[in-house]
Amino acid sequence: MKNHSIDVKALKRAPAPSPNSDVCLQVENLSLHYLRSQNVALHDVSLEIPRQRVTAFIGPSGCGKSSLLRCFNRMNDLIEGSIISGHVWLDGEDVYAKGVDVATLRRRVGMVFQSPNPFPKSIYENVAFGLRIQGFKKKRLLDELIERALRSAALWDEVKDRLNENALVLSGGQQQRLVIARAIAVEPEVLLLDEPASSLDPISTLRIEELIYELKTRYTIVIVTHNMQQAARVSDMTAFMNLGRLVEFGETDTLFTNPRESQTEDYITGRYG
Numbered sequence: 001m002k003n004h005s006i007d008v009k010a011l012k013r014a015p016a017p018s019p020n021s022d023v024c025l026q027v028e029n030l031s032l033h034y035l036r037s038q039n040v041a042l043h044d045v046s047l048e049i050p051r052q053r054v055t056a057f058i059g060p061s062g063c064g065k066s067s068l069l070r071c072f073n074r075m076n077d078l079i080e081g082s083i084i085s086g087h088v089w090l091d092g093e094d095v096y097a098k099g100v101d102v103a104t105l106r107r108r109v110g111m112v113f114q115s116p117n118p119f120p121k122s123i124y125e126n127v128a129f130g131l132r133i134q135g136f137k138k139k140r141l142l143d144e145l146i147e148r149a150l151r152s153a154a155l156w157d158e159v160k161d162r163l164n165e166n167a168l169v170l171s172g173g174q175q176q177r178l179v180i181a182r183a184i185a186v187e188p189e190v191l192l193l194d195e196p197a198s199s200l201d202p203i204s205t206l207r208i209e210e211l212i213y214e215l216k217t218r219y220t221i222v223i224v225t226h227n228m229q230q231a232a233r234v235s236d237m238t239a240f241m242n243l244g245r246l247v248e249f250g251e252t253d254t255l256f257t258n259p260r261e262s263q264t265e266d267y268i269t270g271r272y273g
């Protein structure tokens, strides 16, 4: 893929941080600016995302939550005119280093968006998609891996007898679990969830939240949510952002019950703005 939008020169070389097995993603002095936008989207953000835990990004609309999430698998590369500086390290590897294979990075750091976006193909083919790209061809192995992914996404029992039906006939909640199955089929290390339940009804939302709880035993999960109750329910760590800055980051229980910063307190108590 042509990398036309990242100002690589702006990324100064920095020594790799010392490896820490509890930390999956390290973000260091990360700033991001979109040429088409007046505001700086991210301003000097530094934080460490713990491994196999759920980290939630909360904050008012436009504060940079999704932009930060997209830096983790270089989805911002796809936005022409994004200028980034600072560092993101995945397991000690610089995500923005010259020569990084972005397709491999995106396999390691999977992403699920707000609206379910299955391909207009069968349920089976949706989950097979990434596996085929990875070179899996044998039907028996594919069947096994697809069943495993659908079971992990708590969808197998609902679709096992209709794997050849078009994915678009599934309900919104089922489609979102299918997209999660598609992401986890290729065994990523990190799962980025950008408001994964915001278009779903309360029961489907609950299923996604239960699923997140189960998946964190195997994956590092980062979720963007507008729903503070959801952040409090599903996450271990929470980052509160405002105007492109990371205001506060800490254990979810502490951040919601005893925030350090008055801005955080104003936001979580609804006094913001």
Ligand SMILES: Nc1ncnc2c1ncn2[C@@H]1O[C@H](COP(=O)(O)OP(=O)(O)OP(=O)(O)O)[C@@H](O)[C@H]1O
Residues within 6 Å of the ligand: 034, 035, 036, 037, 039, 040, 041, 059, 060, 061, 062, 063, 064, 065, 066, 067, 068, 079, 226
């Ligand atoms: N593709 C883009 N092109 C130009 N500017 C953008 C683009 N995407 C986001 N921005 C700008 O970057 C800033 C941060 O946006 P971002 O979507 O990351 O915030 P957010 O906290 O996720 O918002 P929301 O909660 O409303 O989804 C905003 O000022 C936004 O207008």
